[in-house]
Each structure stands twice: as C-alpha cells, then as structure tokens.
Amino acid sequence: MTEVASPAATRRARERGEAGGATRERNEREILAAAEKIFAAHGYRGASVQAIAEAAGLPKSNVLYYMGSKRGLYVRLLERMMARWNALLDDISVDDDPAEVLEAFIRSKMALSRRHPEGSRLFAAEILAGAPFLQEFLRGELRAWVEERGAIFRQWAERGLMDPVEPVWLIFLIWSATQHYADFEAQVLGITGRDELSDADVEQITAFLIRVILKGCGVTPPSAAPG
Amino acid sequence: MTEVASPAATRRARERGEAGGATRERNEREILAAAEKIFAAHGYRGASVQAIAEAAGLPKSNVLYYMGSKRGLYVRLLERMMARWNALLDDISVDDDPAEVLEAFIRSKMALSRRHPEGSRLFAAEILAGAPFLQEFLRGELRAWVEERGAIFRQWAERGLMDPVEPVWLIFLIWSATQHYADFEAQVLGITGRDELSDADVEQITAFLIRVILKGCGVTPPSAAPG
DNA sequence: CGGCATGTTGACCATGTGGTCAGGTTGTTT
DNA sequence: AAACAACCTGACCACATGGTCAACATGCCG
Numbered sequence: 218m219t220e221v222a223s224p225a226a227t228r229r230a231r232e233r234g235e236a237g238g239a240t241r242e243r244n245e246r247e248i249l250a251a252a253e254k255i256f257a258a259h260g261y262r263g264a265s266v267q268a269i270a271e272a273a274g275l276p277k278s279n280v281l282y283y284m285g286s287k288r289g290l291y292v293r294l295l296e297r298m299m300a301r302w303n304a305l306l307d308d309i310s311v312d313d314d315p316a317e318v319l320e321a322f323i324r325s326k327m328a329l330s331r332r333h334p335e336g337s338r339l340f341a342a343e344i345l346a347g348a349p350f351l352q353e354f355l356r357g358e359l360r361a362w363v364e365e366r367g368a369i370f371r372q373w374a375e376r377g378l379m380d381p382v383e384p385v386w387l388i389f390l391i392w393s394a395t396q397h398y399a400d401f402e403a404q405v406l407g408i409t410g411r412d413e414l415s416d417a418d419v420e421q422i423t424a425f426l427i428r429v430i431l432k433g434c435g436v437t438p439p440s441a442a443p444g
Numbered sequence: 445m446t447e448v449a450s451p452a453a454t455r456r457a458r459e460r461g462e463a464g465g466a467t468r469e470r471n472e473r474e475i476l477a478a479a480e481k482i483f484a485a486h487g488y489r490g491a492s493v494q495a496i497a498e499a500a501g502l503p504k505s506n507v508l509y510y511m512g513s514k515r516g517l518y519v520r521l522l523e524r525m526m527a528r529w530n531a532l533l534d535d536i537s538v539d540d541d542p543a544e545v546l547e548a549f550i551r552s553k554m555a556l557s558r559r560h561p562e563g564s565r566l567f568a569a570e571i572l573a574g575a576p577f578l579q580e581f582l583r584g585e586l587r588a589w590v591e592e593r594g595a596i597f598r599q600w601a602e603r604g605l606m607d608p609v610e611p612v613w614l615i616f617l618i619w620s621a622t623q624h625y626a627d628f629e630a631q632v633l634g635i636t637g638r639d640e641l642s643d644a645d646v647e648q649i650t651a652f653l654i655r656v657i658l659k660g661c662g663v664t665p666p667s668a669a670p671g
Numbered sequence: 672c673g674g675c676a677t678g679t680t681g682a683c684c685a686t687g688t689g690g691t692c693a694g695g696t697t698g699t700t701t
Numbered sequence: 702a703a704a705c706a707a708c709c710t711g712a713c714c715a716c717a718t719g720g721t722c723a724a725c726a727t728g729c730c731g
Contacts, residue, residue, distance in 0.1 A: 257572065259573060262489075264490075341568070345568060345572070359635060382655075385636060386648075386653075387656075392624070400572060401616075401620070403575040403582070407586070408586060410583065426613075429661060432659060433655070433657060434660075
C-alpha cells in the first residue's frame with residue numbers, strides 16, 4: 218500500500234510536482250543552506266554532517282553522496298561566499314566621487330551582510346579559527362583588492378577630497394562595522410531587545426555609518442561639493 | 445632507578461623549585477590559557493578536552509580533575525572574560541568631557557582586545573553560535589550598561605557637545621571596530637602581510653579610530669574646546 | 672519491456688568524544 | 702612511622718564522528 222522504500226526527499230519532491238532534474242538542484246540548495254547555518258554557528262570542527270543532514274531533512278549518507286565529504290562541502294561554501302564578496306565594488310576609479318564611492322561601499326557591504334548573514338558568520342568562524350582554508354585568498358586576491366582601493370583613497374587624499382587617513386584601517390573600519398550586524402546578531406538583538414532587525418532599522422544603521430564615517434574622513438557629500 | 449610513577453606536571457614543577465601550593469595554581473592557569481586558545485579557535489563544540497590537555501601539557505584526566513567538565517571550564521572562561529569586560533569604563537557622568545570619554549572608551553576597548561585576543565575570540569565564537577551561554581548576560585547586565593552610557597551620550601547631544609547620533613549604533617561601531625583586530629587577526633595579518641601587529645601599529649590604528657569616530661560624531665577635541 | 676546511469680539509504684567501521692574510576696603517588700599532620 | 706587528604710593518571714565506557722559500501726529504487730533511453 219504505502220511505498221515504504223520511496224526516498225523521502227524524492228517523494229516530497231514528487232508531491233510538489235517537481236520536474237525530473239530539479240530534484241538534485243533542490244537537494245543541493247537545501248544541503249548548502251543547512252550546512253551554511255551549521256558551519257556558521259559551530260565552525261568547521263564543531264559542525265557534524267549528521268546535524269547538517271537533519272537540518273536539510275535528508276539522511277547523512279545522502280548529504281555525503283551529494284557533497285563527497287565534509288571538507289568538500291565546507292570549501293564549496295567558502296568559495297560561494299568569496300564569489301559574492303568579489304562581486305562587491307568591482308570597479309572604482311580616481312575620478313569617481315569619494316562620497317559616492319564610500320557610500321556605495323558601505324551600502325553594498327551592509328547589504329551583503331544582511332542578505333547572507335550565515336555566509337558572513339561562516340567566514341567569521343573561518344577567520345577565528347586562523348583561516349586555515351583561506352590563507353591563500355587573504356594573502357592573494359583580497360590583499361590585492363585592498364591595495365587597489367587603498368591606492369585610490371590615497372590619491373583622493375592628495376587631491377584634498379578627503380583626510381589623509383591610512384586606507385587599510387579605513388577599509389577595516391567599514392568591514393568590521395558592517396559585518397558586526399551579521400556576525401554579532403545575537404548580541405545586537407539581545408542588547409536592543411528585539412526579535413530581529415527590520416529593514417527600517419538596517420536603513421537607519423546604514424545611514425548612521427555613512428554619515429559618521431564620511432564625516433570622520435573629511436569627505437564632503439556630493440550635494441555640498443564646491444561648484 | 446627512575447621514578448616511573450611521578451606525575452609529570454608535579455615533577456616538572458618540583459624541578460623548577462616551586463613551593464607546595466603553587467602547583468595547583470600554575471596548572472589551573474595553564475589549563476585556562478590553553479582552553480581559551482582552543483575554544484576561541486574552534487568554538488565550544490569544536491574544541492576537545494584532549495586538545496586542551498595537550499596544549500596545557502597535561503593528561504586529559506588531569507584537566508577534568510581540575511575543571512570538572514568541559515562545560516564548567518567553558519563557563520569559567522566566559523565569566524573571566526565578562527569580568528574583564530565589566531571593568532571597562534565603569535563610571536562616566538554627563539559632566540565629563542565627551543571627547544575624553546570617547547577616547548578613553550576606544551583606548552580601553554582596544555587595549556582589552558590587544559591584551560586578551562583569545563578571550564575576545566572566545567566571546568566572538570560564543571556570539572556566533574547564538575550566545576547559548578550568554579543570553580542572560582546580554583539581555584541583562586550588558587543591555588543595562590549600554591543604556592546607561594547611551595543616556596549620557598544623548599544628553600551630550602542635547603547640550604550640543606556632539607551630533608545627535610543613536611548611541612547604541614555608536615557603541616556598536618566602537619565595539620566592532622576595536623574587536624576586529626582581535627577577532628579577525630588572521631585576516632588583518634594576511635592582508636597587511638605581517639607576522640604580527642606591533643605596539644606602534646596598534647597605537648596608529650587607535651589614533652585613527654579616535655580621530656575618525658570623534659570627528660564623525662561632531663565631538664570637538666578638548667584642546668579646541670570653546671573658552 | 673530491458674538496460675544502464677543516477678539516486679537513495681541502512682548497516683557498518685575505525686576513530687574520537689566527554690566523562691568515570693580504581694589504584695596509585697605525594698604532602699601534611701600527628 | 703602512621704594516617705589521611707589531596708593529587709594524579711591509565712584504562713575504560715557508552716556514544717558520536719566522518720566516511721564506505723552493498724543493496725536497492727528510480728529515471729530515462731531504446
């Protein structure tokens with residue numbers, strides 16, 4: 218009567234009337250989402266494949282069938298997050314307006330933390346552990362990214378468009394301030410006494426950061442630019 | 445001939461000519477330091493008593509003999525860190541100078557992160573995991589701490605001593621910016637290409653943060669106060 | 672239908688986990 | 702010396718870990 222041996226996930230998929238090839242894609246997505254959450258909360262060692270499988274609603278064996286190994290799954294998640302990261306503020310030039318660029322930088326970084334809080338925490342946990350999987354990325358791509366932007370900031374300072382601050386510390390300031398709301402969400406919610414931050418809250422925080430950081434660096438907002 | 449059964453730690457202690465009661469104290473200190481490092485890097489679940497014992501140079505049984513349980517050890521470490529935290533910026537008043545207070549705030553928070561990077565990371569890992577052991581502290585003591593300081597910031601704004609910024613976001617900004625250099629040390633070192641941050645680096649960063657944040661909030665340094 | 676790739680999973684394995692405990696050594700007091 | 706508490710630790714336990722595998726189900730092609 219009841220189809221005892223029908224795989225749970227496939228059965229569920231079929232009940233929703235999904236097309237053939239969509240199952241794999243859906244399962245993978247669900248596994249990646251579950252894994253991101255577990256790895257973010259407990260770090261690489263603290264996460265167990267069993268816990269990921271339960272969060273994804275699949276047997277442990279199935280998770281390993283799709284992902285090969287715990288390590289492979291973790292690396293894949295890190296790479297996904299680095300790709301999102303790399304899409305940020307891809308091209309800026311010395312001729313751009315500092316105020317606009319810095320505002321866009323803060324906004325897009327804040328949006329990334331808000332859209333992918335688990336990914337952000339996953340990254341944080343990896344760094345806390347000493348970045349065993351990300352050494353190369355940090356010392357290579359990311360370092361170059363920072364230096365390129367830093368060079369532009371410096372030229373802006375020379376042109377008198379902003380104070381002569383050390384660009385690297387400025388970038389770290391923006392990173393930390395924005396990342397804080399994803400990584401330390403539990404602290405933020407506990408102290409503010411809320412269940413979650415609304416879009417309005419986030420907009421208010423973003424505006425605060427833009428205002429304080431731009432003013433703090435002596436960057437004049439575009440509307441007040443000398444004509 | 446050789447005293448086979450003499451406990452390793454005790455033997456070592458005696459070789460250094462330590463007094464009687466000092467051994468326990470020394471072992472406890474060593475265990476706490478080792479545990480802080482391991483918990484900070486791998487979180488509560490990811491840390492193993494075995495790893496802590498090895499880092500402390502003691503048998504696992506000995507660690508459990510001193511600390512009772514993994515959980516008890518973890519809680520003890522958290523409490524030690526919260527005590528350090530609570531000692532910060534204990535009493536400020538509306539009549540204090542905003543510039544001096546904010547500078548002292550940033551300086552002392554930066555010093556805490558620098559003096560106890562492992563404790564700082566331990567705290568970060570606990571928050572990343574959703575603060576399972578610190579809910580009470582966050583919603584109680586720490587929240588009250590923030591609200592008290594916030595009230596003073598607000599009065600300063602009313603008196604025109606600083607811009608009317610939301611105090612909570614300002615406190616989070618200072619926390620995140622300072623904590624960053626402990627929690628994300630691996631990232632900072634990777635990007636700057638150094639082995640460690642020197643005292644001079646830290647002083648430079650501290651000065652940068654003080655300058656940008658005070659200016660960003662419209663706080664006039666004491667030397668330039670209207671007379 | 673038959674055949675083959677793909678998907679699915681319970682049972683299993685070696686290893687690691689937190690924690691207990693018996694049996695020992697040491698330090699202190701008498 | 703004797704007695705007692707404190708200290709120390711290897712051996713052990715029940716359980717969880719990441720990963721393998723054989724057995725089976727299914728999807729798709731002819």
